Amino acid sequence: MSMWETLGIEPTHDESAIKKAYRIKLRQHHPEDDPEGFKRVREAYESVLAFLKAGGSVDGGDQDAANSPADSQRSTSGNAQGDAPENVDAATNKDMPTSEEDSQRQEEEHPLVTECLQIFDDASTRFVPNVWEAWVEKSQLLPIDEQEAISSAVVNAVAARHWIPGEIIDVLWKGLGWNLLLTGTEKQTEIGEYLDDWRQQALWIPMEEIADLSDAEQRATLSFLRPFSIAFGRAQTDAMLYLLRQPTVTNMIPKPAFMVSLMQAFIACRAYPESVTALMLDTLSEQSLDALGIEQLQVIAEIALKLGRSDVVLKVTERFISLEAYADAAETQYFNTLRQDxxxxxxxxxxxxxxxxxxxxxxxxxxxxxxxxxxxxxxxxxxxxxxxxxxxxxPSINHRLxxxxxxxxxxxxxxxxxxxxxxxxxxxxxxxxxxxxxxxxxxxxxxxxxxxxFALRLTVKWIEQTLAAQPGCDTLRLKLASYETDAFLNTDALTLEEVSSLSKDEWLECVRRHPLISDVWFRQLEEAAILVADEIRERSVYPAFADSLCFYRSVNPDYSMASSYGRERFEGVFDWMLFFYSHLGRGGADKHQMMNAIQPLPDHQQQSPLAQLLPFATYTETYLPESLDGLDAFPDQFVFRMIVDNQVGLLTRTFEQDALMMMALDGDVTAMVALSRMLGHAHFDEAVVFWNLAAAAIPRRPQIIAVVDWQQQRLLELREDKKLTKDYYEYSNPEFLHAMLTNNREWFTSPAELAENSPIDEAKAFHYPMCNLLTQLHLGLDEKGYDLSPVKMLSDARKGQTSLQQDTTDIAIAQLDAMYQRQLDKDLAEKGKDIPTFSRGKLKWLVFFFLLAWLFVFPATLQDVEFSSFATKQEMAMELLMIGMFAINASVVWQISRPMLSNANKKKYAIYAMFTFVAALFLKSVFLAAVNIFAHFFSASGLSKLYANGKWEKKVVKEKAINLRTILGFKDPKTKERKASTPIDKASASMDNEEKNHGQS
Incomplete structure (x- = not known):
């Protein structure tokens, strides 16, 4: 590439055009960014100047002789050394420097060096960047050897003037190519690193702001500013404090940037000279706040807060708001208010x-x-x-109420x-x-x-910004504008435009803010795949009641929000709906305060689900078992499940274990859940039993399903933590009880199959019979009934149980007793006198009469009778008697086998009874006859004393009461009496007093 191509111009004699092209190329190839390019441009420029100076022609063949900057430079060098022009005066060579001192003197006498020194000495120009840029531009037009001489001289001049700001050094660094020093000799590299560090040490304030000061003022200011700026930039607080404490003569520059920077240093040092800072605060607050930026205002605000200058804080906050720096305004007032409010x-x-x-x-x-x-x-x-x-x-706040x-x-x-x-x-x-x-x-x-x-103004700004960001089309916004009022319940269904006007995330946020949207809206959003049940189940949003409401609505597609008020609207119904569904979350205001803030519930709503919440809202810290029973009349109202959970939590917090045991013995299912929670960690087996007792009650107490499910999860986690989880469980081992953490009826094995397994010794006293009992509760009483003999092991081995196991057994037996009692009451109510029965007593009497018949008939069968005409008649009579006895035996077998639960036992008994009867007759064996009688008697005695094959024991029907403890052989058939009043008694008494005080029923 030729020298002209490097400069990017056509060959010309016009030096101004050449210099212009050179300057343009210098900007494209800056010495810091492209040192090689800069070097090529520089060589090309010098080659062009030497070519023209040697008389080269741009029109002839001389142009071709200079194809490159290197060729031109070699040609010029040759002319200078050996082929000098004849008109060069020999005296010129005499004036050439012959020593290093003469070379240095010539450098210092260069016009541009002189001009540089003059600028340094002129207080009015030395801090004006444009002056230095013009000077640098002139130096760049000189040959390289002259530039190097000037650069060396300027380095020496700069080294003697430590007060020069880094901004000027940076201009010289870029213009004179001082970055090349970093690649030179060791000494040059050291100088280059020093200058590179210096140029990055900028002053706090623009240089122009001290340009109008006198020379002495500038030097005094810079002698303080420069070291202080360096210390500040390096976060050397000790150095800053040292400089502040020195009797340095400096100027208080009445410039905002200087004062703000000085205050910033005070903050860094945690030193606040009151007189100086007060003067600067007054000056800035009265004259310059409008000209300052946000970062500078932040410094002023911090100093003003430190000194307690509320007047300045006020003005700075106003300025922040005018600049829409609301965060800074809020922060300033936060510190201004912190200790007062x-x-x-x-x-x-x-x-x-x-x-x-x-x-x-x-x-x-x-x-x-x-x-x-x-x-x-x-x-x-x-x-x-x-x-x-x-x-x-x-959750101390969850909604508007x-x-x-x-x-x-x-x-x-x-x-x-x-x-x-x-x-x-x-x-x-x-x-x-x-x-x-x-x-x-x-x-x-x-x-x-x-x-x-300020708090009101900033809050208004935040509200306005949030409202301005409300998404959705105009019609959707108009519909949502009626939210919080009864009119919203009359809102039309969403249009396709309205559904598509929000993204999925925006709709989820809209539902979070407006959880009481209509059922029609909810189903539309489900159809649009905006509300997806699996996604709702996985996420967790605030407020919790809105999240729970969304979940329950998604998993209960037939549920209607209007069912909460019985579909009979009244004035203020929206507030009552919000009050009702807010019970899905925890925390918040006192419910009684909410009730006082909304309109009274009309009389026609006193039997609605809304009214069922009133006792719990009025007596928030009282256990209300009767009110809990009333919730079961509305099994579809999932809100009541949280009420039940709150009551369980109340029992766990405020009741002792003994009191809960008494309540559970009386059939309180909520107390059973509380006991399961309370005993989980220390007595896991008993906790599992109480959970099963509660889970078995779900069909008749539907509102406990949620607390049962939650407690199931707790117990499963505990089972895992205690390392009790197994791949399989054996019926005969105690660990089988740990598997019974399910309320799925299909999982349970029938009690008859369980009875076929013989338990190991460790399981006989409690675990094995308890598993059988719990299985009966889960499966319920079927037409056939259950064999109670495995359950009887609980009474037989009672001495081998712990005190807690005994109490748990009593409660479980009471629950099984209640199950039979409910079935008996139902059968008595439906069938009355026609209720199917069997009587163990009658069957025993039947066996006794059969024994008498044996005693009458059997001796006759032992006689030898001749076959005469008379004997034939006697023999015929005997045969008739034996046939009659056979019929009686068969009748006894049939009557006794009917109440038997197992078909296998029926067959065994029938075959055994008939075989012993026939064998006794034909073998004429008194022993076999006695065996036959004993078989009948013990079979009749072993029949269920309660219920079998759809029939009740007649004595039970006559008494209309089940006494399972007596049937199972417990020595204390009567329920334990309370020795002292329980917390439930005290709570009831307290509630009665409150009702009298408030005049409520």
Whole structure:
């Protein structure tokens, strides 16, 4: 490539055009970015100048002689050394330097070096970047050897002037190619590294701001600024403090950038000279705030807060708001309010976190909010906001009604913050009007307290931004605008345009904010694959009641929201629906406060599901077993499952184990679940038994299904933790009880099959018979009935049981007794006197009469009778008697075998009885006759004393009562009497007193 091509121009004699092209190429090949390119451009430029100086022609063959910068340079060098022109004066050679000192003197006498020194010495120009850029441009037009001489001279000049700002060094570094020093000799590299570090040490303030100072003022200022800037840039606080304490003469530059930077250094050093900072704060707040940026305002705000300058804090906050730096305004007021009003401070903190989120750990460690309220509504409000700051959804607030009973500015602000976070857009719009009203009419203390004014203004901004971001088409927004009112229940179905106007994530957020959408909307969103049951099951969102409501609606497609109020609307029904479904979550305000905040329930709703919640809302810390029984009349209302869980939790927290045992003995299923929770860790086997007792009661107590399922999961986890899980369990071992953590009826083996397995010794006292008993409870009483002999092992081995096992056995027996009693009552009610029965007593009498017949007939069969005419008649009579005895024996066998449960036992008994009877007759054996009688008697005695093959024992029917403990052989057939009043008695008495005090029934 020729020298002209390198410069990018056609051959010309015009030096100005050549210099212009050279400057353009220098910009394209900066020495720092492209040193090789810079070198080529430089050589080409010098070659062109030498070519023209030697008289080369751009029109003839001389042009071809200079094909490259190297060729041109060699040609020029040859002319200078050996072929000098004849008109060159010999005196010129005499003036050439002959030593290093002469070379240095010539460098310093170069016009550009002189100009550089003059700029350094001129206070009005040395800090003007344009002056230095023009000087550098001139130097770049010189030959390389001259540039190197100038560069060396300037390096020496710079080294003697340590006060020069890094910005000037940077201009010289780039213009003179000082980066090449980094690749030179060891000494050059050392100088290059020093200059490279120097050029990066920029001043706090633009150089132009000290250009109008006098020479002495500039030097004094820079002698302080430069080392202080270096120390500040390297975070050397000790060095900064040292410089601040020195009697250095410097200037207080009345420039905002200087003052802000100085205050920034004060912050870093944690040193705040009051006189200096006060002067700077006054100067800046009165003159320069409008000219400052956000980062500079942040420094001023921090200093003002440190010195307690509320007037400056006020002005800075106003400036932040005007710049739409709402996060900085909130942060400033947070620190301004922290020690005076923790509720207001936490509101500012929340707002800052929305606009400019800080790491959550920051609020746990660096920014602690104190003092926090200790109780009451303020604590609930504070806890929710603080939870949001630390990344936790604390359920102290779950919906609009949770603000019942709150008042004051803080409550209004947190209502707005909660609404913007999780509330409906309709409620946000309503709160926006309230906030504007508070600002316009000076409500609360906003007429005198600037902090409250700022809190209102910033909250309004946050609400407005959230409302402005509401997605969806206009018609959808219009429909949602009626949310929170009864009119929303009349909203039409969604149109295709409305469904498609939101993305899936936006719809999920909309449902979270508006959980009481109609059933039609919900099913439409399911059809659009927006609400998917499996996805809802996996996710977890706040508020919890909205999440639970969405889940239960998805898994219960036939459920209707209107069923909560019996499909009879009334004024205020929306608030009552919100009150009703909010019970799916925990926490929140006192339910009684909510009831006082909404309209009374009409008389025609007193039997509706809504009314069933009233006792639990009124007596939140009282166990209400009768009210719990009433919930079972509405098995489809999944809200009641949370009520049951709350009552179980109440029992676990407030009742002792003995009291719960007494309640469970009386048939309280809720107490059984509580016992299972209480005993899980220490007495896992007994906890499994109580869980099974509760699970078996689900068909008649449908509202306990949720707590049973949740407790099942706990026990399964415990079984895993205790390493009790096995691949298979044997019926005869105690561990089989651990497998019985299911309420799937198909899993259970029939009690008859269980009875075929002989238990090992460790399982006889408790586990094996208990498994049989629990299986009967799960499967229920069928037409055939059950053999109670395996269960009888509980009474036979009672002495081998622990005290807890004995109590557990008593409760389980009571539950089995109740199962039989319910079936008996049902049969008596349906069949009355026609109820099928059998009588063990009658069968025993039948055996006794059969014995008498044997005694009458059997001796005659032992005589030898001749076959005469008379004997024939006697023999015929005997034959008739034996035939009659056979018929009687067969009748006895038939009567006794009918109540037998097992067909195999029936066959065994019939064959054995008939065989011994026939053998006794033909062999004339008294022994076999006695065996036959004993077979009948013991078979009749071994029949069920209760129920078998669809028939009741007649004595049981006559008494209309089941006494299973007596049947099983327990020595204490009567239920244990309470020795003292239990917590349930005290709670009932307390509730009665409250009813009298409140005049409620």
């Amino acid at each position: 923790s509720m207001l401070a936490v509101c500012f903190a929340f707002l800052q976190q929305q606009w400019q989120p800080l790491p959550l750990v920051y609020w746990r460690t660096e920014r602690r909010l104190f003092p926090a309220p200790e109780e009451g509504n303020e604590k609930r409000l504070f806890d929710w906001v603080y939870g949001q700051l630390t990344g936790r959804d604390i 949770d603000f019942a009973g709150t008042d004051g500015l803080s409550a209004l602000l947190i209502q707005a913050l909660w609404a913007a976070n999780s509330g409906s857009y309709a409620w946000m719009s309503s709160l926006k009007v309230q906030l504007h009203s508070a600002l316009e009419h000076g409500e609360y203390n906003t007429s005198t307290d600037d902090r409250e004014i």
